[in-house]
Amino acid sequence: MTSQRLTFPKQLHIKSGAEFRAIYDRQCKAADQRLLMFGLANGRAKTRCGLSVSKKHGCAVQRNRLKRLLREAFRLTQHELPAGLDLILIPIKEVGTQAEYQTSVRGLAKRLAKKLLSPTDVESGSPKT
RNA sequence: UGAGUGGGCCGAAUGGUCGCUGUGCGUUUCGCAUGGAGGAAAGUCCGGGCUCCGCAGGGCAGGGUGGUCGGUAACGCCGACCGGCCGCGAGGUCAGGGAAAGUGCAACAGAAAACAAACCGCCACGCGGAGUGUGCUGAGUUCGCUCAGAGGCUUCCGCGAGGUAAGGGUGAAACGGUGAGGUAAGAGCUCACCAGCAGCCGAGGUGACUCGGCUGGCUUGGUAAACCCCACCCGGAGCAAGGCCAAGCAGAAGGAAACCGAGUUCGCUCGGUACGAACCGGCCCGGUUCGUUCAAGCCUUCGGGUAGGCUGCAUGAGGUGUCCGGGCAACCGGCAUCCCAGAUAAAUGACCGUUCUCGACAAAACCCGGCUUAUAGGCCCGCUCAGCAU
């Protein structure tokens, strides 16, 4: 906790298809006007992040720009987020600014942390009913 | 100055802070240095390299290309030249071999759509009818003429059997054009000139082809991005190719075809022929491997498991040069110099400034050579035409 450095190395990327599938299967999500966020408790000290940008958002240049903006938003806000989560960020429709994405990431991650890290929800666990 | 035409180039710049990624060095939870998308990275339309299919063979089929000569690793690309068409011109454009090898096709319209034929028309002939006037013959006569007959003339109509392709209209396209002669009417029927075709000869050119001369028949249509013929080219798949490591699971059903000789430690081995299966993109030839007692193996069908890491992977048909030599050019050779992205849920961003003409299309994924398509704005060069001035 000594380092408040704002790095985003590859250890904090979610990469494999199995990890993505596990997070989607948990079906714990939150959204606002700009972002859709899936989450899952990973039992680690740090919070990790994955991105999903579909072809609906335009050509390769536009998709790359969206991914960079989202990656930057996560990097700059990572120490304000609750620890021990795996998050997937999916943009919705229009391209926002860096400040807007940062506030979205903060708010959505807190909402997911309430659902995932409270002991009652851990007990029940089932998404049904 | 205006209009146009051909070609080349650039594709915001710069500073700070926090980050991402390759390499190198120090040292290892980090720090420093340095490199970090494009002219199209795109579409995947061609051509190669590379890898595997054991070898990459012959014929057929299939596909592609199509003026000539060069360039190239190769090309459907590029250059120069030739020819057709467009443009006053600079220039542009052309899948630009063959339709007098063969087959097919052409709706509608039109008489007729490819080999000559003939609807209207024009023309002479025969027959019939209508008309006509003069002369002839005969009869009658009121001497004015009237009637009949044969023959004639000209115009029209109909029928018959022909001649003709000048003219007409249709169509995208109608079987050379103009003039004269000729004829019953006409026609390359004949002649002159022109256009075009074929053959031969001469000159120039590596060649496509060009120029000139002679002869011939008098004239041959379009479509091959329809089949086809000719010439040349092409084995298939693709870096999710392929190689190595780790992890993991569960197997089941079915399948074909033998004899001979030699050796033998009687387990088999070797050779020959035959057969079977699989493979060599499709078929045939030809070939390769395995097998022909059971089992194993191989093949087919169904089922199951894993989709992690390393490599391939970046020094190359490489870039640059008021360089040298060859070539009209594309390009080739030499010399010097440089190393210039290498990710793998996938690296260039965010924030704060300054300046400007306020920033288009758009981002590598094995690598090259092209083509095509997208592209705000700006710069440079060659050439043409018109106007004005000198």
Next chain:
RNA sequence: GCCAUCAUAGCUCAGUCGGUAGAGCGACGCUUUCGUAAAGCGUAGGUCCUCGGUUCAAGUCCGAGUGAUGGCC
């Protein structure tokens, strides 16, 4: 990244060898019925995905582009 396939009426699809594009369902109108459905009769509806080229003529042949779908160890 690589390799294939498709695009025709509101929907599902035909369309051979180039010659003015159809079928079924649907829509609308009429007949029938007290009314509806069914049935019968009729009508409209097409940039043949887009742009070039070949041809007298292109949905069809050729080239380029756009969009959609499927496959790969």
